[in-house]
Amino acid sequence: MSVICTGRRLMAIIVSLSLILQSGCGFKDIDKRVFVLSIGVDHTDNEERPYKVILKLAIPTGSLRESGTEFTYLTKESESIASAIRLLKTHADKELDFGHAKVIVFGEDLLHHDLTEIADFFVRRRDIQRVSWVAVGSPNAEGVLKTQPSSEKAGSALFNLFDQNGVESAYIVSTYLFDFRRRMIETGFDPILPVLSSSNDKKKIVVNSSILFAKNKHPFKLSPRETKFYNLLANNTQKLDLIVNRDDLIYTIAVDTAKTKYKLVTNTKNKPGIKLDVSVKGIIEESNKQMDPSQLSTYSKYASEMAKKEITELLKKLQEYDADPIGFGLRYKATRLHTRDTFKEWEELYPELAFDVNVNVSIMSTGIIE
Amino acid sequence: MNRYFIYLVFVNMVANVVASVPKILISQRSEGALLSMIISYILGLVFCYLCARFFNLFPGEGLPDLTKKYMPRWFSFVILFVIAVTWYIAGLITLVTFSFLLKRFLTPDMPLSWITITFLLFLTYGILLNSKSVLYTVEFVLICSLPFVFIITIKAYTSHELNWDFIGESLMYIHNPPSFTAISASAYLLLGGFNLIIFNRLFKKKQQINWKNMLFIALIGGTALVTTYFIPIGMLGFDAVGDVVYPWITTSDSLRLEFFIVERVIYIFLLLYLAISFLSVLIHWHVTLELLKSIIWFKKFQLKKRNLTPYLFLSFFWVASLIAVSYLTEYHLIQYSSYFLNFLLCSFVVMFSLFLFIKRRAKV
Numbered sequence: 001m002s003v004i005c006t007g008r009r010l011m012a013i014i015v016s017l018s019l020i021l022q023s024g025c026g027f028k029d030i031d032k033r034v035f036v037l038s039i040g041v042d043h044t045d046n047e048e049r050p051y052k053v054i055l056k057l058a059i060p061t062g063s064l065r066e067s068g069t070e071f072t073y074l075t076k077e078s079e080s081i082a083s084a085i086r087l088l089k090t091h092a093d094k095e096l097d098f099g100h101a102k103v104i105v106f107g108e109d110l111l112h113h114d115l116t117e118i119a120d121f122f123v124r125r126r127d128i129q130r131v132s133w134v135a136v137g138s139p140n141a142e143g144v145l146k147t148q149p150s151s152e153k154a155g156s157a158l159f160n161l162f163d164q165n166g167v168e169s170a171y172i173v174s175t176y177l178f179d180f181r182r183r184m185i186e187t188g189f190d191p192i193l194p195v196l197s198s199s200n201d202k203k204k205i206v207v208n209s210s211i212l213f214a215k216n217k218h219p220f221k222l223s224p225r226e227t228k229f230y231n232l233l234a235n236n237t238q239k240l241d242l243i244v245n246r247d248d249l250i251y252t253i254a255v256d257t258a259k260t261k262y263k264l265v266t267n268t269k270n271k272p273g274i275k276l277d278v279s280v281k282g283i284i285e286e287s288n289k290q291m292d293p294s295q296l297s298t299y300s301k302y303a304s305e306m307a308k309k310e311i312t313e314l315l316k317k318l319q320e321y322d323a324d325p326i327g328f329g330l331r332y333k334a335t336r337l338h339t340r341d342t343f344k345e346w347e348e349l350y351p352e353l354a355f356d357v358n359v360n361v362s363i364m365s366t367g368i369i370e
Numbered sequence: 371m372n373r374y375f376i377y378l379v380f381v382n383m384v385a386n387v388v389a390s391v392p393k394i395l396i397s398q399r400s401e402g403a404l405l406s407m408i409i410s411y412i413l414g415l416v417f418c419y420l421c422a423r424f425f426n427l428f429p430g431e432g433l434p435d436l437t438k439k440y441m442p443r444w445f446s447f448v449i450l451f452v453i454a455v456t457w458y459i460a461g462l463i464t465l466v467t468f469s470f471l472l473k474r475f476l477t478p479d480m481p482l483s484w485i486t487i488t489f490l491l492f493l494t495y496g497i498l499l500n501s502k503s504v505l506y507t508v509e510f511v512l513i514c515s516l517p518f519v520f521i522i523t524i525k526a527y528t529s530h531e532l533n534w535d536f537i538g539e540s541l542m543y544i545h546n547p548p549s550f551t552a553i554s555a556s557a558y559l560l561l562g563g564f565n566l567i568i569f570n571r572l573f574k575k576k577q578q579i580n581w582k583n584m585l586f587i588a589l590i591g592g593t594a595l596v597t598t599y600f601i602p603i604g605m606l607g608f609d610a611v612g613d614v615v616y617p618w619i620t621t622s623d624s625l626r627l628e629f630f631i632v633e634r635v636i637y638i639f640l641l642l643y644l645a646i647s648f649l650s651v652l653i654h655w656h657v658t659l660e661l662l663k664s665i666i667w668f669k670k671f672q673l674k675k676r677n678l679t680p681y682l683f684l685s686f687f688w689v690a691s692l693i694a695v696s697y698l699t700e701y702h703l704i705q706y707s708s709y710f711l712n713f714l715l716c717s718f719v720v721m722f723s724l725f726l727f728i729k730r731r732a733k734v
Binding site: 007011012014126127129130131163176178179181182183184185186187189235327330331333334335336337338339342 | 400474475478491494495498530531533534535536537538539541542543544545605606607608609610620623624625626628633634676
């Protein structure tokens, strides 16, 4: 019995001692690491070294209060992103840690080239978060990364713009890396990325437009207004404003809740179409005249008509360009039994679709005053 | 049935992720994975029920005890040896897959053999425990980890990024004829009950599996199967999910817990599955060891009045897993797992004829 007991005890000791070995091997102390906050990739016009990689690094400091915002940048041109990063490792005296890289910025020039290889690098590496945000830098990624907005705190580095806890805005499209990848590969669901534009004095970053690239097409920019309505349709964005201008009366509605539903109607009798229902609830935020509470339904009607016009215009534009960021094609594939090539069918169908948009705006209040 | 039986069934349902089941199913997504899942769901439930019914007839007796009683010695030796090897491989697949996962995601700078050795150390300690302590361990670890599994599942289903149209697209392939590979892969989820071949020794009281137990197993099993298959498709895309090596790990990295201590779900997920795959290997290898002990026992192989036969088996366990981990590549691992799962399903024909035979002989 005692032999068994000592055996067990010995075993337990060996097992617990093995834990010490565990940490000995793979672990690097935090003071031997430097954290990459964001990664930028630009296209150089050099054929041999087409990629320029920019890393924004946070400089670790002892106390947060004194540190303020301290960053440093590493830049390298190379034939592939991986080799650029291998070379950049020799530019810093610490191990580069990508585990906290939250934003990946592609330069605008890069979009005119094949993005597959670049997307591949980020998805293949294990230490880059699949929940990092992807954006397009205008005029280039370097400019955007090197911009230091005055309001920026150490470490925040752009990501407050995209996660919906900081800035909440209908003008911002947020695309996660995994979302970007699935849109790149899937048919009937096209990638769309927010555009970060830096001002010339490197003090301000504006992100209110977006860029759309349908497969085998040139990238195509959506204006802030279009981006807003795209967000309403695709993401049910709630921090939205609708500006209505009708017979000298100009008023703005702040939207609380929005919901979009759509259905593909392709029965043989009618022309194939998309029936899109948007219901929006909100209150009046600003007006150039006194508002009459009894007229709320009329105001709602005006707003509905306005939104309907805007949305139909956007959809027609997307159709004309043969782009599908909302995923109508995907919906088509998801509702028809795959007994034939349903996507091919959709490709022939999409240019001829009619849009039947119904917007139902209900204004609940005129705000604090009438 | 008592709750320990349910735990045994549970472990397989949760641990399927580290047995390449999602990968195999997803690779068959346009070749009849859906119908296969439905078939194997029914098949698995029937298997689970029959197995429980059979062992209910013999309270307190494991399969080795029964074969010894009712079968010729040589036959009992062969069949138990084959079953032991099958169970060993089942554990080995989980062990090797998880060592690969740890190497890839958690401790990339640590040598693969070191990771496996650490695992093996803990496992050695675990499988040498008596069966009762093994069940207690299973209960404790499961109770600690199931809430997290639950939270991650809920998080996945409620995620805004989960695109139901991809799931819809995968449903549009329902008319494709089922494939055997997919059937056997998804059946794995419901085969946990077969660990009764050893653990029934502990269930000494007469008990009966009833429809409430089965309903519970069916409900949980169905949810597990649906989640295993559809969530990676919904998160990663119907076409794009095809070239992901570990669909569930990548899926867990696509989830984000904004207000948790750790934002990236992947790390919670990996630690959780460290516990669960440990349990899975523990159960399988404990069964292997007990089966081997019942057929091979060297009476004179002793040191200080202590029989060393189990240690002999364990050294085989170690050597085989260290060899496997150093020779297998990720691709081969998935390939061989799929062969193994195919074999596993076929072997149940033998298992059930064995049950029938024993039942006839025992006249119960």
